[in-house]
Amino acid sequence: MRFRPRRDEVAFALLLLALAGLVVWQTVAIPVSPIYARVGPTAFPWIAATGLLLLSLVLLLQALRGGLPGVGRRQAPDWRSLGWVGAGLAANAALISTLGFVFAAVALFACTARGFGSRRPIRDALIGAVVGFAAFFGFARLLGVNIGAGVLEGLL
Amino acid sequence: METVGLLLSGFATALTPQNLLFAFAGCFLGTAVGVLPGIGPALTVALLLPITFKVPAASAFILFAGVYYGAMYGGATTSILLNTPGESATVITALEGFQMAKRGRAGPALATAAVGSFVAGTIGTAALTFFAPVLVELALRLGPAEYFSLMVIAFVAVSAVLGSSPVRGLAMLFLGLVLGIVGVDLQTGQPRLTFGLIELLDGIEVTIVAVGLFAVAETLHLASRHRYGEDELLPLSGSLWLTREDFARSWKPWLRGTVIGFPLGAIPAGGAELPTFLSYSLERRLSRWPEEFGRGAIEGVAGPEAANNASAAGVLMPMLTLGLPTSVTAAIMLSAFQSYGIQPGPMLFQNQSELVWSMIASLYIGNAMLLVLNLPLIGLWVRVLRIPRPQFYGGILVFATIGAYGVANSVVDLAVMYAVGVFGMLMKRYDFPVAPVVIGMILGPLAEQSFRQAMTISQGDPTAFITRPVSATLLALALALVVAPPVLRALAASRRRA
Numbered sequence: 001m002r003f004r005p006r007r008d009e010v011a012f013a014l015l016l017l018a019l020a021g022l023v024v025w026q027t028v029a030i031p032v033s034p035i036y037a038r039v040g041p042t043a044f045p046w047i048a049a050t051g052l053l054l055l056s057l058v059l060l061l062q063a064l065r066g067g068l069p070g071v072g073r074r075q076a077p078d079w080r081s082l083g084w085v086g087a088g089l090a091a092n093a094a095l096i097s098t099l100g101f102v103f104a105a106v107a108l109f110a111c112t113a114r115g116f117g118s119r120r121p122i123r124d125a126l127i128g129a130v131v132g133f134a135a136f137f138g139f140a141r142l143l144g145v146n147i148g149a150g151v152l153e154g155l156l
Numbered sequence: 157m158e159t160v161g162l163l164l165s166g167f168a169t170a171l172t173p174q175n176l177l178f179a180f181a182g183c184f185l186g187t188a189v190g191v192l193p194g195i196g197p198a199l200t201v202a203l204l205l206p207i208t209f210k211v212p213a214a215s216a217f218i219l220f221a222g223v224y225y226g227a228m229y230g231g232a233t234t235s236i237l238l239n240t241p242g243e244s245a246t247v248i249t250a251l252e253g254f255q256m257a258k259r260g261r262a263g264p265a266l267a268t269a270a271v272g273s274f275v276a277g278t279i280g281t282a283a284l285t286f287f288a289p290v291l292v293e294l295a296l297r298l299g300p301a302e303y304f305s306l307m308v309i310a311f312v313a314v315s316a317v318l319g320s321s322p323v324r325g326l327a328m329l330f331l332g333l334v335l336g337i338v339g340v341d342l343q344t345g346q347p348r349l350t351f352g353l354i355e356l357l358d359g360i361e362v363t364i365v366a367v368g369l370f371a372v373a374e375t376l377h378l379a380s381r382h383r384y385g386e387d388e389l390l391p392l393s394g395s396l397w398l399t400r401e402d403f404a405r406s407w408k409p410w411l412r413g414t415v416i417g418f419p420l421g422a423i424p425a426g427g428a429e430l431p432t433f434l435s436y437s438l439e440r441r442l443s444r445w446p447e448e449f450g451r452g453a454i455e456g457v458a459g460p461e462a463a464n465n466a467s468a469a470g471v472l473m474p475m476l477t478l479g480l481p482t483s484v485t486a487a488i489m490l491s492a493f494q495s496y497g498i499q500p501g502p503m504l505f506q507n508q509s510e511l512v513w514s515m516i517a518s519l520y521i522g523n524a525m526l527l528v529l530n531l532p533l534i535g536l537w538v539r540v541l542r543i544p545r546p547q548f549y550g551g552i553l554v555f556a557t558i559g560a561y562g563v564a565n566s567v568v569d570l571a572v573m574y575a576v577g578v579f580g581m582l583m584k585r586y587d588f589p590v591a592p593v594v595i596g597m598i599l600g601p602l603a604e605q606s607f608r609q610a611m612t613i614s615q616g617d618p619t620a621f622i623t624r625p626v627s628a629t630l631l632a633l634a635l636a637l638v639v640a641p642p643v644l645r646a647l648a649a650s651r652r653r654a
Contacts, residue, residue, distance in 0.1 A: 082376065116379065
């Protein structure tokens with residue numbers, strides 16, 4: 001078990017390390033006026049960046065030396081299911097600013113339901129439309145959240 | 157008895173028809189999200205944040221308080237009938253509760269959970285009522301250095317003590333701190349960590365991160381494990397009334413759970429998980445029927461359920477008196493206060509007395525409402541549990557979309573939420589905790605403010621944090637929280653070897 005790195009865990013630790021690197025780069029880029037030289041706007045970012053950097057190095061080391069402690073071997077993800085949900089999210093983002101919230105909701109709802117094993121897309125699309133309208137009414141009309149106006153929303 | 161007078165005037169505000177309606181809506185929604193696995197009070201409050209632009213602060217917080225308490229009640233139902241805890245605080249409830257349900261005693265399990273939650277919630281709220289003003293008196297004497305040290309304790313407790321690995325917890329805490337820094341620095345007006353993007357000048361919205369981490373990440377995580385099967389829902393069985401014997405075996409665990417839960421919730425080492433663990437092991441040790449544990453002992457439901465509700469009341473104590481949230485929901489409530497331009501802390505009780513006391517009064521009202529919602533109406537929640545998963549997660553993502561897109565009608569925000577969601581899915585896969593990210597993000601800017609104030613007062617001398625006695629004690633405690641557990645474990649291990 002020991003000394004056999006787990007590739008996916010190493011990748012996640014590297015992702016964190018890269019994030020820490022970005023933070024360091026952005027912290028260096030903060031201009032500091034000499035007035036604030038002592039407790040300026042960079043002190044706290046430095047603390048956060050250093051902490052993240054050190055801890056992601058520890059994680060990387062753990063991942064390289066046989067895996068993160070206490071994390072068992074993972075089952076392979078269900079790519080088909082994830083793919084449907086991902087497609088739904090993408091369709092949602094593409095439709096929401098063009099055809100409007102309700103159409104986006106229908107696509108998102110039907111794809112997600114499909115991803116979780118539903119085999120009745122038309123029924124799901126109809127339920128999605130009802131949920132979309134209800135949510136639009138609840139949030140846009142009652143709470144006053146602006147979710148944009150699409151083709152159908154003007155009818156409400 | 158100044159407190160009683162203030163509380164009564166709080167009741168006067170909370171009992172107006174409009175606020176009663178908000179309390180009921182909150183309790184109802186809270187129970188629903190508590191029952192539904194995968195979504196919780198933090199996500200719900202985050203989605204409801206826009207309400208802060210529409211209604212008076214008192215009504216909004218009465219609503220949020222109802223959601224917060226309601227989720228504690230609802231979570232028990234899921235643990236008992238589905239063995240999938242709706243909330244992390246009800247993981248322990250599932251141990252005995254699910255076994256009781258399997259043996260046809262779901263009714264008594266639900267009843268002891270609901271009544272125990274009511275007893276503990278009410279006693280906890282009373283404790284909050286009378287101890288909060290005392291704590292405020294103390295808190296008014298703390299300077300920025302002490303505040304900063306107190307926040308360090310909260311950070312350490314949330315990330316290093318709770319959860320499975322201190323390294324992963326602390327890594328997520330620092331990530332949260334980073335997210336909190338993004339945007340214009342309030343003291344110097346300089347943009348920080350914005351990568352030169354105008355969109356990032358205002359900082360990253362709490363709603364987008366919270367909804368991404370909770371709703372999107374949870375859905376993606378479950379989708380990635382979809383082919384590995386589903387849970388079985390047990391039918392509602394047995395009378396919903398406690399028999400004389402059930403009651404006799406429940407009332408002491410309720411009270412003991414309350415005594416454990418409230419103080420552990422109130423110290424800034426929050427979280428409702430620890431008190432439920434302690435209560436469970438205590439009841440197991442004290443029980444006259446220890447052999448029943450693991451096979452459906454009612455004490456094992458009564459104690460932990462009381463403990464988690466009492467600790468929910470306890471968490472509100474540092475939140476309201478110090479402005480120090482120690483749970484994710486409390487942290488998001490803090491950002492709701494900020495959106496009203498109110499800073500929780502000792503001054504809250506002086507400047508916003510009516511708001512605080514009507515919120516506390518609504519907790520008493522909410523507890524009574526929740527008892528009714530969760531016993532006679534339990535059938536409704538069982539039906540909520542029957543919502544088929546495919547449609548349920550479809551709906552969750554639709555609501556998540558509103559949470560992100562509603563902020564500024566920007567597809568960029570939506571994309572940020574997706575990215576946070578994918579990252580959150582990976583966090584779940586590798587067992588990284590979510591709470592430190594959210595708490596670091598919301599509490600981080602306040603910690604920085606205290607840090608810089610303290611450094612300004614000490615003219616840039618960082619030893620101020622360790623030369624002031626109170627601050628030094630607090631920092632030593634924080635250090636002990638990180639260092640003590642591994643050292644103790646190593647000692648125990650070496651003793652076993654010797």
